Amino acid sequence: MSAQASQGPAKRKKVAFLDREATSVTEAFLQRLLVGIHTFLSNGLAVAGLTIILLLIAVAAFAPWMATHDPNLQNLSMALKPPSSANWFGTDEYGRDIFSRIVYGSRVTLYIVTLVTITVGPIGLIVGTVSGYFGGMVDMIVMRITDLFLAFPGLILTLTFVAILGPGLEQAVLAIALTGWPAIARLARAETMTIRSSDYIAAARLQGASSLRIIFGSIIPVCLSSVIVRLTLGMASVILTAAGLGFLGLGAQPPTPEWGAMTSAGREYMLDSWWLVTAPGVAIMVVSLAFNLFGDGLRDVLDPKSK
Amino acid sequence: MSSTPRASDAAAVQAPLIEARDLRVAFQMQRGVFQAIRGVSFSLGREKLAIVGESGSGKSTVGRAIMRLNPPSAIVTAERLTFKDVDLLSASKKELRRLRGRHISMIMQDPKYSLNPVATVGEQIAEAYRTHHKVSSREARERALTMLEAVQIRSPKRVYDLYPHQVSGGMGQRIMIAMMLISDPEVLIADEPTSALDVTVRLQILAILDDMVKERGLGMIFISHDLNLVRSFCDRVIIMYAGRIVETVAAADLDNVQHPYSRGLLNSLPRLDQKRDRLPVIQRDDSWLEAV
């Protein structure tokens, strides 16, 4: 995210840049972006969320340097040691350093979130806008399919897909994505139906714009804001679902340091060794909360009418 | 309705219903304070007083300031802002609630947004009456039906049981008028009450308002952008520009306005009776922003 990085120099130049008239489409867009960033930065909670997410990315990127131990190195003589200066978050039942496993686990979490988002977002957006724009038969068929998906509780459906696909990280991602796109498609469709009847779409049609051009040039840019907000808010539940699958042993397989799986494994030792579940549990909570706050802040910027 | 005891009855009738002196409304914005109304003074008797101006002139803000319905970010100050003897600026929330609806009523442009969509229109009118009068629900219903008849609704019993989405714009506005006038207010503030309506419907609604003002001796503030309309409908006209009053004239003298802005506004209107190649455009002058 360049928001934080560019804040220093951008802020000094901003007054002058924002107050003068744009001289190109790019400049006009940049001005708009800066105003948005400014609004976002004035929301304390959202900035806190963004900071945690940036921190998570940094931790994932620099995991080898941050980890104090090898996350998968077993040392039974060190098993179930409470937090200390050597093992900051203690050790687990195989004597692995929990702090290092949390650090490496951030990679798994980010991997899942990113993969789910980049599959669910575009698919949901395109299916929803096309179905909403054309209406009629296309719309009917697509919407009955989404109904089918939405009729089941998300986690149950995900479990079914995992059961079919078999346990594993990639399978978990695929299952979460399969259950995630209908909600986005519904949202995009609802927005498209309102936009479709607006005068600016009528004007675009009168200019001879093809349906493809109208969908990609006029409708998707308007839908994009709310879809991005929805996806960001959804990331928290993606993390929780992934952790849930990990907890049930259907997600990442041992010895991958996945937070949900770590919580599950620690459950047996919870009464004597509380740190086994606490550390990954807190990590899941903090990160999903961060995505939620970030999403709320984004909504204020991208979608001011829903405030 | 008993008026406040005065030295003589004649004086009581003459005394203004609403008096505003140096009324100012400012809004606290993200970047500083925005002055929406910058020193407006007028008084309203038992008459039809028009406030005209373009968007941004502050005409609606004046109406809301009298009702004290401005958003919390608004800072309202005035040397004097009174309804009869009541100081509207220092009145408590409770007093204001009693005044609103009971003594001062307001009609908005679009009845769609002012009516509760999940209650029948009759219930809402009856409810408005019961808010200010301790009567049985049967009596309130009777009053509501009489009121619907008074605003020339042909079958009040049928309309009583309709929901807001089932009535047309003109009918909705009649219902609003019925609701606003049922508790016999003394002042009616109408904010663009007919701009969303067709000309023929508009005429009917105005006739109803006209009758109500005459029969009940109301004072009415008619906020509008339509100069042609206020010319024939109102008694006096206040012309506002950028939060100030630039001119106050009798409606009959509207063609003899002096201020260049008022003249410009009148000239820029297309005329029904004469054809011009081009419409004169107002050349705005910074000096208009200052006090007249």
Next chain:
Amino acid sequence: MTAISVKNLSIVFGEEDNETKVLDAVSFDVEKGEVFGLVGESGSGKSTVLRCIAGLYTHWTGEIRIDGQPVGAQLTKERCRKIQMVFQDPYGSLHPKHTVQTTLAAPLRIHGIGDIDRRITEVLRDVGLAPHLRFRYPHQLSGGQRQRVAIARALILRPSILLLDEPTSALDVSVQAEVLNVLSDIRDREGLTYLLVSHDLAVIGHMCRRLAVMQQGLIEEVVDYADLSGGRAQQAYSRMLFDASHHYDRSMANDITAARQAGGGTIHGA
């Protein structure tokens, strides 16, 4: 020469058991270079006529001829270059995320017309928009400026016919005067044909010599504005519409109420 010729134009909306005939055999002709007015109250179908001619509705029946050539229901690129439309609400007719430049460049790109920069500069000058507004978003423009952008967008393909759907009814009177002047100037210079829809007879009177009075999907009459304003209209409805627009009159309101009650909604006959 006839620019627009409409014969027996009808259109029905709604499902089978709940049909409403919005237009019922509407016919009129507009001469080349003329400004023709369509007046009527809400629900009279005046905007629907425009949308049929523009090609936004495709299920109408009857005949529409443009410059003598019958047009089909489907919107073709050729028709787009001939007919353009300006919408009522300048806040809803511009894409909220497109700058003026993007809005004006799109039609040129679609039709493969080069020289985008010069064409945009020219059209902005024609509608009286300062060049520095070129990279603004709609929310950074006033209502009058937005409507000028909408007019510029309609003009950029250099059509010969402009359909104007209440182009000034959302604007302040002083801004309305500016926009009407812009429209008059462009017509004088380019010899365009305008079909102007408005509920405001004063605007119609200012712009048009002839007009059609519509009521509930029917054309009551096609009349010269001079006749209408001189009280020589054939239909009672037209005369009443004119009088009601003129000023407030208590007795006229009574007449309308009486007519409504007798005629069950519509006002017929002379």
